[in-house]
Amino acid sequence: MSGTVEAPPLSAKDKNSFAYLTIKDRLPVILSKIADSVYRLKGKIKETYGEEGTEDLKSVAGCISKLRNEVQTNKPVVPIQDGRSDVPVWNDHLKEIITTTGSPPKWFESPWLYVECYMYRRVQEAAELCKTLKDFDVFREQKEKSFFDSQQAILVLMEHLHNVETEGESGKQVDLKSLFEKFLRVSLWGNKCDLSISGGQDVAQRSSPLDQLHQFEPKILIDNTKDVFKCLQGIKVTKGHPACVDIILDNAGFELVTDLCFAEFLISFGLASKVCFHEKAFPWFVSDVTPYDFDWTINQLCASNSIYMSKLACKWKQYLEDKTWQVAVDDFWTLSFPFNEMESRCPDLYARLAKSDFIFLKGDLNYRKLVGDLAWPFTTQFTTSLRGFQPAPLCALRACKSDTVTGLRGGQADEVKAKDDKWMINGNWAVISFSDKLT
Numbered sequence: 001m002s003g004t005v006e007a008p009p010l011s012a013k014d015k016n017s018f019a020y021l022t023i024k025d026r027l028p029v030i031l032s033k034i035a036d037s038v039y040r041l042k043g044k045i046k047e048t049y050g051e052e053g054t055e056d057l058k059s060v061a062g063c064i065s066k067l068r069n070e071v072q073t074n075k076p077v078v079p080i081q082d083g084r085s086d087v088p089v090w091n092d093h094l095k096e097i098i099t100t101t102g103s104p105p106k107w108f109e110s111p112w113l114y115v116e117c118y119m120y121r122r123v124q125e126a127a128e129l130c131k132t133l134k135d136f137d138v139f140r141e142q143k144e145k146s147f148f149d150s151q152q153a154i155l156v157l158m159e160h161l162h163n164v165e166t167e168g169e170s171g172k173q174v175d176l177k178s179l180f181e182k183f184l185r186v187s188l189w190g191n192k193c194d195l196s197i198s199g200g201q202d203v204a205q206r207s208s209p210l211d212q213l214h215q216f217e218p219k220i221l222i223d224n225t226k227d228v229f230k231c232l233q234g235i236k237v238t239k240g241h242p243a244c245v246d247i248i249l250d251n252a253g254f255e256l257v258t259d260l261c262f263a264e265f266l267i268s269f270g271l272a273s274k275v276c277f278h279e280k281a282f283p284w285f286v287s288d289v290t291p292y293d294f295d296w297t298i299n300q301l302c303a304s305n306s307i308y309m310s311k312l313a314c315k316w317k318q319y320l321e322d323k324t325w326q327v328a329v330d331d332f333w334t335l336s337f338p339f340n341e342m343e344s345r346c347p348d349l350y351a352r353l354a355k356s357d358f359i360f361l362k363g364d365l366n367y368r369k370l371v372g373d374l375a376w377p378f379t380t381q382f383t384t385s386l387r388g389f390q391p392a393p394l395c396a397l398r399a400c401k402s403d404t405v406t407g408l409r410g411g412q413a414d415e416v417k418a419k420d421d422k423w424m425i426n427g428n429w430a431v432i433s434f435s436d437k438l439t
Protein backbone atom coordinates (compact mmCIF):
# COMPACT_ATOMS: atom_id res chain seq x y z
CA MET A 1 0.00 0.00 0.00
CA SER A 2 2.86 2.37 0.79
CA GLY A 3 4.00 2.18 -2.85
CA THR A 4 1.00 4.00 -4.33
CA VAL A 5 1.16 7.76 -4.74
CA GLU A 6 -2.13 8.96 -3.40
CA ALA A 7 -1.96 12.72 -3.25
CA PRO A 8 0.59 15.50 -3.77
CA PRO A 9 2.56 16.85 -0.79
CA LEU A 10 1.53 20.17 0.74
CA SER A 11 3.92 22.85 -0.48
CA ALA A 12 4.36 26.62 -0.57
CA LYS A 13 4.28 26.22 -4.35
CA ASP A 14 0.55 26.75 -3.97
CA LYS A 15 0.18 30.44 -3.11
CA ASN A 16 -3.28 29.91 -1.68
CA SER A 17 -2.02 27.38 0.82
CA PHE A 18 -1.25 27.66 4.51
CA ALA A 19 2.19 26.29 3.65
CA TYR A 20 2.84 29.41 1.55
CA LEU A 21 1.64 31.71 4.32
CA THR A 22 3.76 29.85 6.82
CA ILE A 23 6.95 30.12 4.85
CA LYS A 24 6.33 33.67 3.71
CA ASP A 25 5.14 35.12 7.04
CA ARG A 26 5.07 32.79 10.02
CA LEU A 27 8.56 31.30 9.86
CA PRO A 28 10.33 34.67 9.45
CA VAL A 29 8.37 35.95 12.49
CA ILE A 30 9.39 32.91 14.53
CA LEU A 31 13.03 33.47 13.55
CA SER A 32 12.89 37.18 14.42
CA LYS A 33 11.49 36.31 17.84
CA ILE A 34 14.42 34.00 18.42
CA ALA A 35 16.82 36.84 17.67
CA ASP A 36 14.89 39.12 20.10
CA SER A 37 14.97 36.60 22.91
CA VAL A 38 18.67 35.96 22.36
CA TYR A 39 19.38 39.68 22.78
CA ARG A 40 17.19 39.92 25.85
CA LEU A 41 19.28 37.22 27.51
CA LYS A 42 22.57 38.92 26.74
CA GLY A 43 23.26 40.13 30.27
CA LYS A 44 22.36 36.83 31.86
CA ILE A 45 24.54 34.85 29.48
CA LYS A 46 27.50 37.15 29.95
CA GLU A 47 27.11 36.74 33.70
CA THR A 48 27.05 32.94 33.46
CA TYR A 49 29.51 32.23 30.66
CA GLY A 50 31.58 35.39 30.37
CA GLU A 51 33.05 36.57 27.06
CA GLU A 52 32.75 33.12 25.50
CA GLY A 53 29.02 33.24 26.14
CA THR A 54 28.76 36.65 24.54
CA GLU A 55 30.62 35.39 21.46
CA ASP A 56 28.31 32.38 21.27
CA LEU A 57 25.26 34.60 21.48
CA LYS A 58 26.52 36.69 18.59
CA SER A 59 27.08 33.53 16.61
CA VAL A 60 23.54 32.25 17.33
CA ALA A 61 22.05 35.60 16.31
CA GLY A 62 24.15 35.57 13.14
CA CYS A 63 23.04 32.04 12.18
CA ILE A 64 19.39 32.89 12.78
CA SER A 65 19.48 36.01 10.68
CA LYS A 66 21.29 34.14 7.89
CA LEU A 67 18.64 31.43 8.02
CA ARG A 68 15.86 34.02 7.89
CA ASN A 69 17.42 35.47 4.79
CA GLU A 70 17.71 32.03 3.18
CA VAL A 71 14.01 31.38 3.81
CA GLN A 72 12.88 34.74 2.51
CA THR A 73 14.99 34.58 -0.64
CA ASN A 74 14.08 30.98 -1.40
CA LYS A 75 17.65 29.69 -1.22
CA PRO A 76 18.45 26.01 -1.75
CA VAL A 77 18.78 23.90 1.37
CA VAL A 78 22.38 23.24 2.48
CA PRO A 79 23.85 20.36 4.54
CA ILE A 80 23.82 20.54 8.35
CA GLN A 81 27.29 21.21 9.72
CA ASP A 82 27.34 20.55 13.44
CA GLY A 83 28.35 17.45 15.37
CA ARG A 84 24.96 16.07 16.47
CA SER A 85 24.41 12.35 15.91
CA ASP A 86 21.58 12.96 13.43
CA VAL A 87 23.75 14.90 10.94
CA PRO A 88 24.43 11.91 8.64
CA VAL A 89 20.70 11.17 8.43
CA TRP A 90 19.85 14.76 7.46
CA ASN A 91 22.69 15.04 4.98
CA ASP A 92 22.20 11.60 3.40
CA HIS A 93 18.52 12.39 3.01
CA LEU A 94 19.42 15.67 1.32
CA LYS A 95 21.64 13.74 -1.12
CA GLU A 96 18.79 11.31 -1.72
CA ILE A 97 16.45 14.19 -2.57
CA ILE A 98 19.01 15.73 -4.90
CA THR A 99 19.45 12.39 -6.66
CA THR A 100 15.71 11.97 -7.11
CA THR A 101 14.72 15.50 -8.03
CA GLY A 102 17.94 16.75 -9.60
CA SER A 103 18.39 19.75 -7.28
CA PRO A 104 18.36 20.64 -3.57
CA PRO A 105 15.01 21.55 -2.02
CA LYS A 106 13.97 25.21 -1.93
CA TRP A 107 11.70 26.81 0.64
CA PHE A 108 8.87 27.88 -1.65
CA GLU A 109 9.03 24.91 -4.01
CA SER A 110 9.61 21.75 -2.02
CA PRO A 111 7.41 19.70 0.31
CA TRP A 112 6.42 21.88 3.26
CA LEU A 113 7.02 19.15 5.82
CA TYR A 114 10.65 18.79 4.80
CA VAL A 115 11.57 22.47 4.72
CA GLU A 116 9.75 23.35 7.92
CA CYS A 117 11.41 20.53 9.88
CA TYR A 118 14.74 21.52 8.33
CA MET A 119 14.28 25.06 9.62
CA TYR A 120 14.03 23.88 13.23
CA ARG A 121 17.05 21.65 12.73
CA ARG A 122 19.01 24.68 11.49
CA VAL A 123 17.95 26.61 14.60
CA GLN A 124 19.42 23.79 16.64
CA GLU A 125 22.56 23.90 14.53
CA ALA A 126 23.02 27.50 15.68
CA ALA A 127 23.14 26.25 19.28
CA GLU A 128 25.20 23.15 18.50
CA LEU A 129 27.95 25.25 16.92
CA CYS A 130 28.48 27.11 20.23
CA LYS A 131 30.97 26.29 22.95
CA THR A 132 28.83 27.35 25.89
CA LEU A 133 25.24 27.37 24.57
CA LYS A 134 24.84 23.84 23.18
CA ASP A 135 21.88 23.19 25.48
CA PHE A 136 20.43 26.64 25.04
CA ASP A 137 16.71 26.51 24.28
CA VAL A 138 15.78 29.59 22.29
CA PHE A 139 12.09 28.91 23.03
CA ARG A 140 12.36 28.24 26.77
CA GLU A 141 11.24 31.70 27.89
CA GLN A 142 8.05 31.42 25.81
CA LYS A 143 7.29 27.90 26.99
CA GLU A 144 7.69 28.81 30.65
CA LYS A 145 5.54 31.90 30.23
CA SER A 146 2.73 29.90 28.65
CA PHE A 147 2.89 27.46 31.58
CA PHE A 148 2.69 30.24 34.18
CA ASP A 149 -0.07 32.05 32.30
CA SER A 150 -2.17 28.86 32.35
CA GLN A 151 -1.94 28.40 36.12
CA GLN A 152 -5.64 28.91 36.78
CA ALA A 153 -6.70 26.38 34.16
CA ILE A 154 -4.10 23.90 35.43
CA LEU A 155 -5.40 24.30 38.95
CA VAL A 156 -9.02 23.72 37.90
CA LEU A 157 -8.07 20.64 35.93
CA MET A 158 -5.86 19.06 38.56
CA GLU A 159 -8.32 19.76 41.35
CA HIS A 160 -11.02 18.08 39.31
CA LEU A 161 -8.84 15.06 38.63
CA HIS A 162 -8.00 14.83 42.30
CA ASN A 163 -11.69 14.93 43.24
CA VAL A 164 -12.65 12.34 40.65
CA GLU A 165 -9.97 10.02 42.01
CA THR A 166 -11.07 10.56 45.59
CA GLU A 167 -14.63 9.66 44.60
CA GLY A 168 -13.40 6.56 42.82
CA GLU A 169 -11.37 5.49 45.83
CA SER A 170 -14.31 5.99 48.17
CA GLY A 171 -16.07 3.17 46.35
CA LYS A 172 -18.66 5.45 44.75
CA GLN A 173 -19.89 4.21 41.37
CA VAL A 174 -18.19 6.21 38.61
CA ASP A 175 -19.14 6.45 34.97
CA LEU A 176 -15.78 5.36 33.56
CA LYS A 177 -16.72 5.93 29.95
CA SER A 178 -17.81 9.51 30.39
CA LEU A 179 -14.80 10.31 32.57
CA PHE A 180 -12.55 8.83 29.90
CA GLU A 181 -14.31 10.95 27.30
CA LYS A 182 -13.76 14.04 29.42
CA PHE A 183 -10.02 13.62 30.05
CA LEU A 184 -9.45 12.60 26.44
CA ARG A 185 -11.14 15.81 25.29
CA VAL A 186 -9.18 17.97 27.69
CA SER A 187 -6.00 16.51 26.23
CA LEU A 188 -7.37 17.02 22.70
CA TRP A 189 -8.19 20.70 23.25
CA GLY A 190 -4.93 21.20 25.11
CA ASN A 191 -3.51 21.10 21.59
CA LYS A 192 -5.08 24.47 20.83
CA CYS A 193 -2.27 25.90 22.96
CA ASP A 194 0.80 25.72 20.76
CA LEU A 195 3.18 28.59 20.34
CA SER A 196 4.07 27.88 16.74
CA ILE A 197 0.66 28.59 15.22
CA SER A 198 0.59 31.97 16.96
CA GLY A 199 4.19 32.83 16.10
CA GLY A 200 4.81 32.86 19.83
CA GLN A 201 1.83 35.07 20.71
CA ASP A 202 0.09 34.42 23.99
CA VAL A 203 -1.60 31.01 23.86
CA ALA A 204 -2.15 30.36 27.52
CA GLN A 205 -5.26 28.54 28.60
CA ARG A 206 -7.08 31.08 30.76
CA SER A 207 -10.62 29.73 30.98
CA SER A 208 -11.70 26.58 32.74
CA PRO A 209 -10.81 23.70 30.44
CA LEU A 210 -13.76 21.74 31.83
CA ASP A 211 -16.44 24.38 31.31
CA GLN A 212 -15.30 24.81 27.73
CA LEU A 213 -15.77 21.19 26.76
CA HIS A 214 -19.48 21.48 26.13
CA GLN A 215 -19.04 24.53 23.93
CA PHE A 216 -16.27 22.84 21.93
CA GLU A 217 -18.18 19.61 21.37
CA PRO A 218 -19.65 20.53 17.94
CA LYS A 219 -16.14 21.38 16.76
CA ILE A 220 -15.00 17.77 16.90
CA LEU A 221 -15.17 16.74 13.26
CA ILE A 222 -14.30 13.09 13.80
CA ASP A 223 -14.97 11.47 17.12
CA ASN A 224 -13.71 7.91 17.52
CA THR A 225 -13.72 8.07 21.34
CA LYS A 226 -15.95 5.00 21.67
CA ASP A 227 -13.62 2.85 19.58
CA VAL A 228 -10.61 4.02 21.56
CA PHE A 229 -12.32 3.22 24.85
CA LYS A 230 -13.48 -0.16 23.60
CA CYS A 231 -10.00 -1.00 22.37
CA LEU A 232 -8.36 -0.10 25.70
CA GLN A 233 -10.90 -2.16 27.60
CA GLY A 234 -10.49 -5.05 25.19
CA ILE A 235 -6.73 -5.08 25.79
CA LYS A 236 -7.35 -5.49 29.50
CA VAL A 237 -9.52 -8.53 28.83
CA THR A 238 -7.24 -10.23 26.30
CA LYS A 239 -3.96 -9.45 28.08
CA GLY A 240 -5.18 -9.91 31.61
CA HIS A 241 -3.73 -6.53 32.58
CA PRO A 242 -4.37 -2.93 31.54
CA ALA A 243 -2.70 -1.65 28.40
CA CYS A 244 0.86 -0.40 28.01
CA VAL A 245 0.24 2.95 26.40
CA ASP A 246 2.57 5.28 24.49
CA ILE A 247 1.89 8.98 24.17
CA ILE A 248 3.78 10.83 21.47
CA LEU A 249 3.83 14.24 23.09
CA ASP A 250 3.46 17.57 21.39
CA ASN A 251 3.58 20.89 23.26
CA ALA A 252 4.84 22.00 26.66
CA GLY A 253 2.78 24.35 28.84
CA PHE A 254 -0.92 23.66 29.31
CA GLU A 255 -1.04 20.87 26.73
CA LEU A 256 1.59 18.82 28.55
CA VAL A 257 -0.35 19.13 31.79
CA THR A 258 -3.49 17.86 30.03
CA ASP A 259 -1.51 14.87 28.73
CA LEU A 260 -0.13 14.10 32.17
CA CYS A 261 -3.64 14.30 33.62
CA PHE A 262 -4.94 11.99 30.90
CA ALA A 263 -2.15 9.50 31.63
CA GLU A 264 -2.87 9.75 35.36
CA PHE A 265 -6.53 9.05 34.67
CA LEU A 266 -5.67 6.00 32.55
CA ILE A 267 -3.47 4.57 35.29
CA SER A 268 -5.65 5.30 38.25
CA PHE A 269 -8.83 3.97 36.62
CA GLY A 270 -7.16 0.81 35.37
CA LEU A 271 -7.19 1.54 31.65
CA ALA A 272 -3.39 1.53 31.44
CA SER A 273 -0.74 -0.19 33.50
CA LYS A 274 2.19 1.73 32.04
CA VAL A 275 2.57 4.93 30.07
CA CYS A 276 5.61 5.94 28.03
CA PHE A 277 5.89 9.61 27.00
CA HIS A 278 7.87 10.37 23.86
CA GLU A 279 9.71 13.70 23.86
CA LYS A 280 11.71 15.73 21.35
CA ALA A 281 15.49 15.59 21.57
CA PHE A 282 15.88 19.36 21.06
CA PRO A 283 13.70 22.49 20.84
CA TRP A 284 11.21 21.88 18.07
CA PHE A 285 8.31 23.76 16.45
CA VAL A 286 8.60 26.37 19.21
CA SER A 287 6.63 24.72 21.98
CA ASP A 288 7.32 20.97 21.78
CA VAL A 289 8.28 19.11 24.94
CA THR A 290 11.98 18.36 25.48
CA PRO A 291 13.27 16.22 28.38
CA TYR A 292 14.12 19.44 30.22
CA ASP A 293 10.56 20.79 29.77
CA PHE A 294 9.06 17.54 31.01
CA ASP A 295 11.10 17.50 34.24
CA TRP A 296 10.73 21.24 34.72
CA THR A 297 6.93 20.99 34.45
CA ILE A 298 6.63 18.17 36.95
CA ASN A 299 8.98 19.98 39.35
CA GLN A 300 6.95 23.18 39.05
CA LEU A 301 3.70 21.35 39.73
CA CYS A 302 5.26 19.51 42.63
CA ALA A 303 6.41 22.76 44.21
CA SER A 304 3.00 24.39 43.79
CA ASN A 305 1.10 25.89 46.74
CA SER A 306 -1.96 23.98 45.65
CA ILE A 307 -2.24 20.72 47.49
CA TYR A 308 -4.01 19.14 44.50
CA MET A 309 -1.24 20.04 42.12
CA SER A 310 1.63 19.12 44.38
CA LYS A 311 0.07 15.85 45.53
CA LEU A 312 -0.58 14.63 42.00
CA ALA A 313 2.78 15.80 40.65
CA CYS A 314 4.65 14.13 43.49
CA LYS A 315 2.76 10.93 42.70
CA TRP A 316 3.96 11.34 39.10
CA LYS A 317 7.54 11.57 40.29
CA GLN A 318 6.95 8.28 42.03
CA TYR A 319 5.51 6.77 38.83
CA LEU A 320 8.68 7.84 37.04
CA GLU A 321 10.80 6.23 39.70
CA ASP A 322 8.94 2.92 39.74
CA LYS A 323 8.66 2.92 35.90
CA THR A 324 4.87 3.04 35.83
CA TRP A 325 5.65 6.07 33.70
CA GLN A 326 8.65 6.28 31.43
CA VAL A 327 10.03 8.86 29.10
CA ALA A 328 11.74 8.19 25.79
CA VAL A 329 13.54 10.38 23.29
CA ASP A 330 14.33 9.45 19.72
CA ASP A 331 15.91 11.50 16.96
CA PHE A 332 13.24 10.23 14.57
CA TRP A 333 10.71 12.72 16.02
CA THR A 334 12.97 15.61 15.03
CA LEU A 335 13.60 14.38 11.50
CA SER A 336 11.39 15.26 8.54
CA PHE A 337 10.15 11.79 7.63
CA PRO A 338 6.48 10.89 7.46
CA PHE A 339 5.62 8.04 9.81
CA ASN A 340 5.09 5.48 7.05
CA GLU A 341 8.88 5.64 6.62
CA MET A 342 9.59 4.89 10.29
CA GLU A 343 9.84 1.14 9.81
CA SER A 344 12.60 1.42 7.19
CA ARG A 345 14.34 4.58 8.44
CA CYS A 346 14.22 3.88 12.15
CA PRO A 347 13.47 0.16 12.68
CA ASP A 348 14.33 0.24 16.39
CA LEU A 349 11.72 2.86 17.19
CA TYR A 350 9.17 1.07 15.03
CA ALA A 351 9.89 -2.22 16.80
CA ARG A 352 9.59 -0.46 20.14
CA LEU A 353 6.19 1.01 19.21
CA ALA A 354 5.05 -2.33 17.83
CA LYS A 355 5.27 -3.63 21.41
CA SER A 356 2.86 -0.97 22.57
CA ASP A 357 -0.78 -1.84 23.19
CA PHE A 358 -1.98 1.60 22.22
CA ILE A 359 -0.42 4.79 20.85
CA PHE A 360 -1.80 8.30 21.27
CA LEU A 361 -0.27 10.91 18.96
CA LYS A 362 -0.75 14.50 19.98
CA GLY A 363 -1.01 17.53 17.80
CA ASP A 364 -0.87 18.89 14.34
CA LEU A 365 2.66 18.05 13.31
CA ASN A 366 2.32 14.43 14.38
CA TYR A 367 -0.90 14.31 12.37
CA ARG A 368 0.82 15.79 9.32
CA LYS A 369 3.51 13.13 9.59
CA LEU A 370 0.90 10.40 10.08
CA VAL A 371 -0.88 11.25 6.85
CA GLY A 372 2.37 12.11 5.05
CA ASP A 373 1.47 15.83 4.84
CA LEU A 374 -0.35 15.09 1.61
CA ALA A 375 -3.29 16.96 0.11
CA TRP A 376 -5.68 14.03 0.53
CA PRO A 377 -9.28 14.12 -0.59
CA PHE A 378 -11.01 14.74 2.76
CA THR A 379 -13.10 11.59 2.53
CA THR A 380 -10.08 9.28 2.26
CA GLN A 381 -10.21 6.71 5.05
CA PHE A 382 -7.90 7.66 7.92
CA THR A 383 -6.37 4.18 7.84
CA THR A 384 -5.65 4.51 4.12
CA SER A 385 -3.88 7.81 4.71
CA LEU A 386 -1.55 6.12 7.21
CA ARG A 387 -0.10 4.22 4.22
CA GLY A 388 0.83 1.16 6.23
CA PHE A 389 2.01 2.86 9.43
CA GLN A 390 0.36 0.80 12.12
CA PRO A 391 2.75 -0.47 14.76
CA ALA A 392 -0.20 -0.78 17.18
CA PRO A 393 -3.74 0.55 17.48
CA LEU A 394 -3.45 4.31 17.45
CA CYS A 395 -5.37 7.50 17.98
CA ALA A 396 -4.53 11.00 16.74
CA LEU A 397 -5.68 13.84 19.00
CA ARG A 398 -5.29 16.95 16.93
CA ALA A 399 -6.61 20.49 16.73
CA CYS A 400 -6.51 21.22 12.98
CA LYS A 401 -3.79 23.73 12.11
CA SER A 402 -2.76 22.75 8.59
CA ASP A 403 -4.55 22.02 5.37
CA THR A 404 -4.68 18.26 5.44
CA VAL A 405 -7.31 16.02 6.98
CA THR A 406 -8.74 12.61 6.21
CA GLY A 407 -11.69 10.56 7.39
CA LEU A 408 -14.42 13.16 6.89
CA ARG A 409 -17.93 12.27 5.71
CA GLY A 410 -18.95 13.29 2.18
CA GLY A 411 -20.10 16.91 2.27
CA GLN A 412 -18.74 17.51 5.78
CA ALA A 413 -15.86 19.72 4.60
CA ASP A 414 -18.28 22.02 2.73
CA GLU A 415 -20.56 22.23 5.74
CA VAL A 416 -17.78 23.25 8.07
CA LYS A 417 -16.22 25.63 5.54
CA ALA A 418 -19.54 27.43 5.31
CA LYS A 419 -19.42 27.97 9.08
CA ASP A 420 -15.74 28.84 9.31
CA ASP A 421 -13.60 29.65 6.33
CA LYS A 422 -10.39 28.99 8.29
CA TRP A 423 -11.51 25.68 9.75
CA MET A 424 -8.44 23.77 8.62
CA ILE A 425 -5.86 26.05 10.13
CA ASN A 426 -7.19 28.05 13.08
CA GLY A 427 -7.04 25.28 15.68
CA ASN A 428 -10.73 25.66 16.54
CA TRP A 429 -11.73 22.35 14.96
CA ALA A 430 -10.36 18.99 15.92
CA VAL A 431 -10.27 15.28 15.20
CA ILE A 432 -10.09 12.19 17.39
CA SER A 433 -9.07 9.67 14.74
CA PHE A 434 -8.60 6.02 15.60
CA SER A 435 -7.13 3.21 13.56
CA ASP A 436 -6.84 -0.39 14.63
CA LYS A 437 -4.26 -2.82 13.31
CA LEU A 438 -4.40 -3.15 9.56
CA THR A 439 -5.86 -6.44 8.51
Ligand SMILES: O=P(O)(O)OC[C@H]1O[C@](O)(CO)[C@@H](O)[C@@H]1O
Nearest residue numbers: 194196197363364365366401402
Ligand atom coordinates in the same frame (compact mmCIF):
# COMPACT_ATOMS: atom_id res chain seq x y z
O1 LIG B 1 2.09 21.95 17.96
P1 LIG B 1 1.34 21.36 16.81
O2 LIG B 1 -0.08 21.08 17.13
O3 LIG B 1 2.05 20.20 16.22
O4 LIG B 1 1.29 22.49 15.70
C1 LIG B 1 2.43 22.90 15.11
C2 LIG B 1 2.22 23.99 14.15
O5 LIG B 1 3.14 23.82 13.17
C3 LIG B 1 2.54 23.56 11.94
O6 LIG B 1 2.48 22.16 11.81
C4 LIG B 1 3.30 24.23 10.89
O7 LIG B 1 3.63 25.52 11.16
C5 LIG B 1 1.20 24.12 11.98
O8 LIG B 1 0.40 23.49 11.11
C6 LIG B 1 0.92 24.09 13.45
O9 LIG B 1 0.47 25.33 13.73
Ligand SMILES: [Mn+2]
Nearest residue numbers: 250251285288
Ligand atom coordinates in the same frame (compact mmCIF):
# COMPACT_ATOMS: atom_id res chain seq x y z
MN1 LIG C 1 4.02 21.42 18.61
